[in-house]
Amino acid sequence: MSDDHVYMTLAEGHDDSDARWAFGTGFEDPLHGVDTSVPDSIDAAELAASCTALGDDTLVLAQRLAEWVTLAPELEEEVALANIGLDLLGQARLLYARCGQADGSGRTEDAYAYFRDAEDFRNVRLVELPNGDFAFSVVRLFVFSSWRLAHFARLESSPDPVLAAIAAKALKELAYHRQYAAEWMVRLGDGTEESHRRITNALADVAPYLQELFSAHDGRSEVLADLQQVLDAAGLSMPQASPVPGAGRHGDHTEYLAPLLAELQSVARAHPDATW
Template sequence: MTTFDPHATPPAADTDLPAGEVADASPGNAYEALNEGDDPRWAYGTGFADPLAGVDTRVPDGVDAADLAAYCLMLGDDALVMSHRLQEWCTRAPELEEEVALANIALDLLGQARLLLSRAGTADGSGRDEDALAFLRDAGDFRNVRLAEAVNGDFGHAMARLLVFSTWRLALLGHLTGSRDPVLAAVAVKGVKELTYHRDYAAGWVVRLGDGTAYSRERMREGFAAVWPFVPELFVPHEVESRLVVAGVAADPATVRAEFDAVLDQVLTAATLTRPPGTGPAEPLGRAGTHTEALSTLLSELQDIARTHPEATW
């Protein structure tokens, strides 16, 4: 089980620099550095290294390629849709510092989505790349959990959802670090570091708001009330997940409920909050392509430019 302290200050975003050192701004200044690289798809170039360099991308022996692709779509769609909801907080968060934090969390999830969607396109032999899967599918073809797609509420709602989502996903990816699929294992190893920060960031705000003023406490309480009906769905495996669990590839979401509950109980206790009453459907609706109307609205915005200008580069 991942250790957790609800009173700890959330860690800074992950870097490779020793404490007290700052990055070298060469060449010259930050603007010049942005313009390095010659990838025409990016406004300023990237210079990014391939995070899967050296990883065996073949489908493991005995693993159904279609199931592997479907599973990667599930995890990739979760990250893509949740990333978009977090991006919507840009210019809307209570403070500039929180906008930066939420944008960085959204970028982490977008990075996970890119790797997982690319894996789905190569595993199923369709040749579809990450862009085709992100921009050219309709809502019924998406396999994300419905928690990710729900319309944004206030900041209390955002922190409740982020805490639930990141705690659940962190537990899943913790199990996936031992996946028989080398790509899933590599994505999980990196994702665990990112999601630990996401979870602790959200937990810090839940405690601060829940144990704050009467108004902030009420906003936090209502945030959890809105999120809680989507929780049961997170722990019911889809048939694809069940088959891949047997194959040693996937994580069984039912087995991470105890870890999820332990973390949520710690945070809610520290925030002087209780679990909301009531529950939602305990079936894998989003995994089966059954979504709320909110996803169609989200995709109309997410996919607009790509569909209006197909094959464009920028």
């Protein structure tokens, strides 16, 4: 493996100083050099299921963010959203790689990302909704990042050292994602009459999906506190909304996931034996 394709030690100060984590191209295993044995105290099936769901969240949202390329309101925002999507894709890769180790199947990241159907995905439904306008994507990113931060802060102390290291690295990325989205929420809420209207509508569209996040993982108090701070700064209020029934964690998805996956998986399925 070339050093050009080695990212960095996943978590600074981690006990395994030889743990190098790869992103980019020119490698096959993103967990190369890491002890991936599952501790005896952990239920391997539960660990694999948790990593699959968390990986699905980030893969699907990364695909949605990629759709902003050439469509974002400014080139700077296009680059920012694309880079955030790449961060999420990197998280998905690590989580899927951990799945293949934990469930004993030896499946690769490609198997999880490209060769499962929509009903097999376990992502929350918020991430699969169409992008809508920029305001909706900003609110979704803020809520998702805040919720993910709260959950990954807990996972830093996971008894699985690999998942704990993944969480530790992801926290740094997610903190930036949340800050980016928060700044745009304030800018839109405290901007023109039109921008205020759009961000208000975006909040109304996101609100019905909040309960699913809190049902999937705890973090309600942290997310709501973060959200209220931003709303106060932006001169906004959170609308009341009835939760949308169903749960993506149980394979109950919106009509939008299957077309998204069809696009995402088309090349891999057309050339299943290809290597990249």
